[in-house]
Amino acid sequence: MTTTVRRLADATRDLPFALLDEESKREIRRALLQAVATPGYQVPFGSREMPVARGWGSGGLQISLAIVGRNDVVKVIDQGDDEGVNAVNLRRLITTSTGTEESTEVDESTLIQSRHRIPEDAMGEDHILVLQVPVPEPLRGIERDMKELARMHAEADYSKMWVSLYEDKVRNGVITQTTGYPCLVAGRYVTATTPIPRWDIPRLHHSEFLTLFGAGREKRVYAIPPHTDVEPLTFEDVPFEVESADGARCKLCGSTESFLVETPGETSSWSCSDTAWCRRRRLA
Amino acid sequence: MGYAAARGGLSAIKSAEDLVRRLRDDDPSQTLDTDQFTGRLRLLVDRVMGEAGLWAPELAAMAIRQAEGDNIEAVHLLRAYKSTLPRIAVAKVIDADEIVAERRVVPAFRKPGGPQLLGRSTDYTARMLDPRHDATVSQSRSTIDSDLHTNGSEQTPSAPTMTRMSQVLRDMHLLVDRRRADDPDPFDITRMPARPPAPRSARLSTMARAETGALIGQWYRNILGPDGYLHEVTLGEVRHGSLPLVAQHPVTGGDVKFGEIRVTEVEAIEDLNGVEEDRGSFDVGYGMCLGHNERKAIAMANLDIACHRDGSRSSLEQSILMTTDGLDSAGFLEHLKLPHYVTFRSMIERKVAVRRARGQV
Numbered sequence: 102m103t104t105t106v107r108r109l110a111d112a113t114r115d116l117p118f119a120l121l122d123e124e125s126k127r128e129i130r131r132a133l134l135q136a137v138a139t140p141g142y143q144v145p146f147g148s149r150e151m152p153v154a155r156g157w158g159s160g161g162l163q164i165s166l167a168i169v170g171r172n173d174v175v176k177v178i179d180q181g182d183d184e185g186v187n188a189v190n191l192r193r194l195i196t197t198s199t200g201t202e203e204s205t206e207v208d209e210s211t212l213i214q215s216r217h218r219i220p221e222d223a224m225g226e227d228h229i230l231v232l233q234v235p236v237p238e239p240l241r242g243i244e245r246d247m248k249e250l251a252r253m254h255a256e257a258d259y260s261k262m263w264v265s266l267y268e269d270k271v272r273n274g275v276i277t278q279t280t281g282y283p284c285l286v287a288g289r290y291v292t293a294t295t296p297i298p299r300w301d302i303p304r305l306h307h308s309e310f311l312t313l314f315g316a317g318r319e320k321r322v323y324a325i326p327p328h329t330d331v332e333p334l335t336f337e338d339v340p341f342e343v344e345s346a347d348g349a350r351c352k353l354c355g356s357t358e359s360f361l362v363e364t365p366g367e368t369s370s371w372s373c374s375d376t377a378w379c380r381r382r383r384l385a
Numbered sequence: 386m387g388y389a390a391a392r393g394g395l396s397a398i399k400s401a402e403d404l405v406r407r408l409r410d411d412d413p414s415q416t417l418d419t420d421q422f423t424g425r426l427r428l429l430v431d432r433v434m435g436e437a438g439l440w441a442p443e444l445a446a447m448a449i450r451q452a453e454g455d456n457i458e459a460v461h462l463l464r465a466y467k468s469t470l471p472r473i474a475v476a477k478v479i480d481a482d483e484i485v486a487e488r489r490v491v492p493a494f495r496k497p498g499g500p501q502l503l504g505r506s507t508d509y510t511a512r513m514l515d516p517r518h519d520a521t522v523s524q525s526r527s528t529i530d531s532d533l534h535t536n537g538s539e540q541t542p543s544a545p546t547m548t549r550m551s552q553v554l555r556d557m558h559l560l561v562d563r564r565r566a567d568d569p570d571p572f573d574i575t576r577m578p579a580r581p582p583a584p585r586s587a588r589l590s591t592m593a594r595a596e597t598g599a600l601i602g603q604w605y606r607n608i609l610g611p612d613g614y615l616h617e618v619t620l621g622e623v624r625h626g627s628l629p630l631v632a633q634h635p636v637t638g639g640d641v642k643f644g645e646i647r648v649t650e651v652e653a654i655e656d657l658n659g660v661e662e663d664r665g666s667f668d669v670g671y672g673m674c675l676g677h678n679e680r681k682a683i684a685m686a687n688l689d690i691a692c693h694r695d696g697s698r699s700s701l702e703q704s705i706l707m708t709t710d711g712l713d714s715a716g717f718l719e720h721l722k723l724p725h726y727v728t729f730r731s732m733i734e735r736k737v738a739v740r741r742a743r744g745q746v
Contacts, residue, residue, distance in 0.1 A: 274742025
């Protein structure tokens with residue numbers, strides 16, 4: 102028996118396909134099925150410790166590893182950039198542990214893991230988008246007690262959230278919520294849209310693709326299935342606003358119709374956050 | 386598949402990894418073997434195993450060496466390794482009274498049932514930095530060996546000779562009886578996330594794996610900080626020793642001992658003084674963690690009883706369950722180093738929107 106235990110603990114043995122042992126992957130897939138069946142509901146799962154730290158995409162990584170197949174083509178972006186260091190690191194973990202192909206192009210990819218962005222390119226029913234979630238609880242800013250939070254979601258009691266949005270508007274003239282804008286999903290659960298910018302929120306409404314959200318540190322997964330209502334919380338007379346900047350245009354591709362990030366101090370300081378999209382426009 | 390972009394990110398990462406590896410492994414000093422960690426840095430190895438929730442001294446030593454002594458990083462390496470392993474069997478329940486004690490302290494009574502055993506401890510050693518440490522080691526080794534040898538039988542009393550202080554109090558009819566008739570499976574925090582309200586087993590497992598400093602911090606925060614949800618206890622038992630691991634053999638069905646772990650176990654006696662409590666009785670908090678880590682087990686036992694008395698009225702349970710894991714807190718803290726261009730852009734945009742609404746733009 103001691104020998105068996107020793108052999109099992111041998112650190113030099115071959116690692117399993119997609120790193121996690123099969124039981125763990127199956128457990129994550131079961132949680133994901135529940136998530137798809139209850140859109141926007143945060144499903145608890147036994148989050149595993151990954152080779153990346155918690156807060157660094159461990160939840161998204163667990164989802165990707167649990168669902169990736171040998172025929173998938175994987176794209177990973179961070180801030181819209183395939184070449185961001187954390188995107189590179191997560192992509193090599195997925196591809197080296199599975200042997201799957203990688204791509205920067207949305208139309209070549211089937212599994213897209215992202216932090217903070219939805220790609221600008223259209224995605225279809227063949228795409229699964231995996232978003233890394235730092236804080237899955239949309240109500241934490243207004244309520245700290247977890248028992249009370251559970252009650253609020255269970256009873257769909259979102260009155261405190263509405264009051265907070267109203268006070269924000271009255272005090273500041275606009276709703277100041279920046280990224281991760283709270284949305285009502287399928288008319289039932291208020292859901293944290295990770296910190297994707299408001300620019301990306303309309304893309305989730307009645308999307309063609311499945312979006313899976315993974316919060317490894319907080320041990321929650323949730324989903325927005327295709328063709329699901331995703332309504333940003335706002336008032337009838339206060340239209341939902343996405344990010345904009347007067348006269349902003351990508352200095353590389355000239356785009357005015359993508360999410361742009363700014364480099365202060367430069368004369369033409371704007372560029373597309375989605376680097377693959379921007380590059381293809383320049384090559385076209 | 387096309388990967389058109391320059392791969393600057395990857396080469397930066399590989400260079401960073403190479404720098405870490407080279408500067409660590411090419412240091413001119415002598416290389417460190419794992420037995421130097423297990424033999425000479427025992428408490429660090431124990432702490433890492435406890436916080437990882439994995440008894441594997443040699444792997445822990447490898448992890449500490451690879452992590453250049455960063456204990457949270459070492460814990461991360463061990464836990465991530467554990468994630469790749471299937472769970473093949475569950476050990477039988479261990480009776481903590483089977484402990485072979487290397488150390489036992491009972492502050493509550495002068496002469497408890499069984500020995501007070503100071504054992505291997507620096508509790509009463511003057512904390513004087515000893516620059517001659519290496520020179521004196523070889524001279525003193527022979528005396529220590531013979532001391533250990535002659536006292537060997539007295540140094541390792543096994544449990545039946547040690548009466549547990551909670552039992553002593555129970556026999557004196559001074560202990561609230563919280564033993565339960567049913568025997569529910571313990572909450573497995575590695576398979577289900579524990580959130581308040583959670584069963585006691587979830588709180589205990591969480592604390593057993595907690596980052597030692599976080600648990601001590603939580604305890605002291607309740608002593609001198611803004612949260613006064615805790616009351617200082619009298620320690621009934623502080624034990625450190627070995628326990629056998631037994632599993633049922635998958636073929637023969639018989640019990641097989643397949644290893645041993647060392648644990649620290651603490652009983653914390655609480656003087657009940659609440660208005661709804663039995664002022665005529667004591668209650669007991671419990672702490673146990675892997676390895677020799679008395680600080681952690683004491684904080685755990687005190688927080689256990691505090692949490693029970695609190696009855697979910699305060700935020701203590703949430704603090705214990707949600708904020709004491711070293712990998713959670715350190716990982717999230719350090720994620721702030723990741724790029725946040727997109728979120729920051731969105732923040733700037735809202736600042737401008739507020740100023741425009743005020744007529745300032």
